[in-house]
Amino acid sequence: MxxxxxxxxxxxxxxxxxxxxxxxxxxxxxxxxxxxxxxQPLLLDYMDLPKSIEHPGGGPxxxxxxxxxxxxxxxxxxxxxxxxxxxxxxxxxxxxxxxxxxxxxxxxxxxxxxxxxxxxxxxxxxxxxxxxxxxxxxxxxxxxxxxxxxxxxxxxxxxxxxxxxxxxxxxxxxxxxxxxxxxxxxxxxxxxxxxxxxxxxxxxxxxxxxxxxxxxxxxxxxxxxxxxxxxxxxxxxxxxxxxxxxxxxxxxxxxxxxxxxxxxxxxxxxxxxxxxxxxxxxxxxxxxxxxxxxLRNGHKVRKVMYNSWYATEFDVTEEGQRRLAEQAAKLGVELFVVDDGWFGARDHDRAGLGDWFPNKRKFPKGLHPLIQHVKSLGMDFGIWVEPEMVNRDSDLYRSHPDWVYRFPGRRNTEQRNQLVLNLSRPDVEEYIFSMLDDLLSNHEIDYIKWDMNRSFSEPGWPEAPPEHHKEIWVRHVLGVYRILERLQRKHPHVAFESCSGGGARIDLGIMRYIDNVWPSDNTDPFDRLFIQEGYTYAYNTKAMLCWVTDVPDENNLRTTTLKYRFHSAMIGSLGIGLNLNKCSELELQECKKYIRQYKEIRPIIQDGDLYRILSPRSSYGAAFQYVSPDRSRSVLFVFRHRQQFRHPFPPIQLRGLDPEAVYLCRQLGIKRSGTSLMTRGISLDLRGDYASELIVFEKDINY
Incomplete structure (x- = not known):
């Protein structure tokens, strides 16, 4: 017992x-x-409560x-x-x-x-x-x-x-x-x-x-x-x-x-x-x-995603999304997500939040033609929403200015030109549920990217009795949970992603209601090694979305190879955020190769055990290893930060293998015991700045 x-x-x-x-x-x-x-071996080891010792004047x-x-x-x-x-x-x-x-x-x-x-x-x-x-x-x-x-x-x-x-x-x-x-x-x-x-x-x-x-x-x-x-x-x-x-x-x-x-x-x-x-x-x-x-749907495979944000930002049109979807499908993408800019008066971040209906100029016949086109290409369809927020320049705010958190007489502080809707109010919670329910009921949507881009300020609830004013910090969160739970009961096939200006809503509370999390708006592959390492201390890699995006990276103006970017993103659930319209045919073929490779190793990464062999905080680089539950296959990712004085990369000692088994690595042309791989290790000729390798080990069934 x-x-x-x-x-x-x-x-x-x-x-x-x-x-x-x-x-x-x-x-x-x-x-x-x-x-x-x-x-402890015996119950009698616990038969006595430890004694408290009193310190003179100091307590126990x-x-x-x-x-x-x-x-x-x-x-x-x-x-x-x-x-x-x-x-x-x-x-x-x-x-x-x-x-x-x-x-x-x-x-x-x-x-x-x-x-x-x-x-x-x-x-x-x-x-x-x-x-x-x-x-x-x-x-x-x-x-x-x-x-x-x-x-x-x-x-x-x-x-x-x-x-x-x-x-x-x-x-x-x-x-x-x-x-x-x-x-x-x-x-x-x-x-x-x-x-x-x-x-x-x-x-x-x-x-x-x-x-x-x-x-x-x-x-x-x-x-x-x-x-x-x-x-x-x-x-x-x-x-x-x-x-x-x-x-x-x-x-x-x-x-x-x-x-x-x-x-x-x-x-x-x-x-x-x-x-x-x-x-x-x-x-x-x-x-x-x-x-x-x-984790919601923890047993299901996470699909390779394409997200349109970096390709279009707010310049979303039906024709532009169709072209991106066609390119993504050719690469082997399984889920196509339209990000911000599809709704209301959303040509920039100063308007439209709260008006969750397709922009008629951008989508003259609504979302249905685009959704059907995406599905005809063999992909699922997803869409971005930010239900807890509102712009002043929106029909919702003009109709219900009292629906935001506020202190009477005080000017509301805006962040990203938006205000926070008061989900402590039952009518606001019901509105958000009904809006999302209508969206999902009237469209063949498979995926919702739920964003929350700002922190709270002026957290007032003037309509409530004074004794309830400080309850909003808990009531708001419980309202989000209830909305997600109701939506998922009614639309169980829809997957959900938690994004919050990047990684500001990742915890075991939200994880019960979502399938993926977005660890950071920083997609620089080098920075992501540090972010993703820390994430894995607490959370699983199956839910961890990682994108391949264009260079130079917008955060650091760093340029890295497509290979390095893919390897950094393949550590979790793979996403693509490249502007595919600007990729050369050679780059598209390289993307297709890596996506195919990811699908082959995806069960190991998403369902296997992670071993952090070398932290990116080291001076050399980073190494992450994944081992399948039955220990028959393993995937090793190795990254080099920079090289100086022709110094070799240190040997990598693998972990988690079957010590009695023999493993084959075709890339290195070696066949070694699990014991040898975990003690003697392997040496890699990894040279140059921002270099990387992906190496697969498989049990040799002939031994």
């Missing part, structure tokens, strides 16, 4: 294939964290720590719950009441306040095969008066007491998202967060902590993520007593939630895991978990 209860000690042991997570009730009825780490030392950390009493670390009752009492005293075991892999522990009619439900779900635990918290108001929730975390994670801790996280900016950062954790708080109303470009809701010696392949690492697409917060807090806790959940900045009698507020789901096999295995556990349990 994944969850074992020891009634005489009131201890729960949550067991995965390789780890144990243990909690228990102390003598005062308080739920305490006991242990998290590698599996050691692993005697609350599992949810309600604010009250002598608790001074980041709280998991903070609220105010109607009589202005502001602390909680939660004690164990009862528990339930559901479906053998789910545990619910009920805590009750000793004074107020309030229940807190701690929910745990075991993802046994991937050594992960899902956690979330529910607050239930069982009284007759409302209360105000000021902070709600989905999990408080406690790590073993250790002298030193090291943090790894993902930071960045627009067009430079998910950069890997590491630092030693000192006493105090390190806060990772979003206040943008979306996941954000600046930080991603994922973390990993080790004890300073962990590498890609070896060492203990604790890691976790938040499944929420709005304002989130991760607080890593080290005390002077060498204890460390990580609080994950809603961001309490400008947040408040009025919980009426009988109502329930649920935190985001928070995911945590432990492995003794380094950062690489931590990532692979998350990737497998996402593809099986989280």
């Amino acid at each position: 994944p969850i074992k209860y020891i009634p005489e000690k009131q201890i729960w042991v949550i067991t995965t294939d390789l780890t144990d997570y243990v909690i228990g009730v102390d003598a005062e009825g308080i739920l305490q964290h006991v242990y998290w780490g590698g599996k 030392i050691g692993p005697h720590r609350d599992e949810i950390m309600p604010w009250g009493g002598l608790r001074f670390t980041e709280p998991g719950i903070k609220l105010t009752f109607s009589d202005h009492i502001r602390d909680l005293h939660l004690i164990y009441d009862r528990h339930e075991l559901l479906n053998s892999d789910q545990l619910v522990i009920y805590l009750k306040d000793t004074l107020k009619p309030l229940t807190v439900k701690l929910n745990y779900k075991v993802i046994k095969e991937y050594d992960l635990i899902e956690r979330y918290v529910e607050i239930v108001n069982e009284g007759t008066e409302g209360l105000q929730i000021e902070q709600l975390m989905g999990a408080i994670w406690h790590l073993p007491v250790y002298p030193e801790y090291r943090l790894t996280y993902l930071a960045g900016l627009s067009r430079g998202e998910t950069q890997v950062r590491t630092e030693w954790i000192q006493e105090g708080k390190k806060v990772l967060e979003s206040r943008h109303g979306r996941t954000s470009h600046q930080f991603n809701p994922w973390f990993a902590i080790d004890f300073g010696q962990t590498t890609e392949e070896y060492g203990d690492v604790y890691f976790g993520a938040i499944a929420f697409s709005g304002n989130w917060k991760i607080v890593i807090e080290k005390t002077p007593y060498q204890t460390l806790q990580v609080a994950t959940g809603f961001n309490d900045f400008d947040f408040g939630w009025t919980l009426k009698p009988g109502e329930i507020l649920r935190s985001p789901i928070c995911i945590g895991g432990f492995t003794a096999k380094g950062f690489g295995e931590a990532s692979r556990q998350m990737h497998r978990y996402q593809k099986k349990y989280i």
Whole structure:
């Protein structure tokens, strides 16, 4: 059983294939964290709760720590719950009441306040095969008066007491998202967060902590993520007593939630895991978990996409899109997506958002002729929308100026000439659903690229009672989730992409509703190696869209070969953004060759295991290897940044192969054992700046 209860000690042991997570009730009825780490051999190893040691004048030392950390009493670390009752009492005293075991892999522990009619439900779900635990918290108001929730975390994670801790996280900016950062954790708080109303470009809701010696392949690492697409917060807090806790959940900045009698507020789901096999295995556990349990249509192949944005920008016409579609089909593209510029008065970014009907000048007979033409070429048809935004110059805004977030009397700040629609309002949510439902019901659309290009500002909701004003940060996100869920129930064949000015909405919350994510608006293939590396620390490559675009690149004015650009994009789900009208016949034939090659190796990349052999942060270059689930095939991508003094590229030691098998590599003309490839490795004659190779290894069935 994944969850074992020891009634005489009131201890729960949550067991995965390789780890144990243990909690228990102390003598005062308080739920305490006991242990998290590698599996222990016997239940008796957990029969006693760790003892708290009192420091003179300083409070408890050691692993005697609350599992949810309600604010009250002598608790001074980041709280998991903070609220105010109607009589202005502001602390909680939660004690164990009862528990339930559901479906053998789910545990619910009920805590009750000793004074107020309030229940807190701690929910745990075991993802046994991937050594992960899902956690979330529910607050239930069982009284007759409302209360105000000021902070709600989905999990408080406690790590073993250790002298030193090291943090790894993902930071960045627009067009430079998910950069890997590491630092030693000192006493105090390190806060990772979003206040943008979306996941954000600046930080991603994922973390990993080790004890300073962990590498890609070896060492203990604790890691976790938040499944929420709005304002989130991760607080890593080290005390002077060498204890460390990580609080994950809603961001309490400008947040408040009025919980009426009988109502329930649920935190985001928070995911945590432990492995003794380094950062690489931590990532692979998350990737497998996402593809099986989280990612929409995780079992389906992601098709090779063409997107028209870089070829046309806003100059979208039916005839121009037809020509691009014909060229794309010849290359072997499977999905053709019309980007921004097809609707309303959309000749630039200053007008049209909110008016989701085809521009009659650009599409005199509507979208149907283009859609039928694309489908006659053997491709699926997709289209771009940005449903949460509106331009002032639009029919929607002129009809409903009160539908945007705003503070009366204040001038609304615009970003990208647009304002944010208030999805906290039921009428706005219903409008967006109906608009998208009409679009999908009246057209044979197979794919929706859902964009969200700006952060929130002036987050006012004047029509709502004052006690609900600060709820918009959560209500907006839940509205997006509901719209997507309703659309997908009615149009299950339609795939969805999450784009947010690039990678500002990538998290495990949105991933339940989408098939692809767009990691960045930066498509420079060299920059993308860094962005894509960081992305893979937390998220799977199947959903990771990567495009091949024109040179010189608009971000850095860098020129690279078509081969290098394709290899960088083939690391994930391949997309093409080239202006095909300007490609030479030789370039088109080269594109066709790489697309054909990608389709041959796509099952390995999308469904196999990723090994980050050489980080692009190294001085030499980068190497990423994919291994099929049965270990019969492997694909290796190698990139060289630059060459100096004729120095050779370092040998590459492969990973994840069957050590007893013999592998054949036709490109290198070698036949070697898995053991040899993983220890002796291979040497590549990779020369020049921005050079790359793609190498395939296959088991030799004759051995």
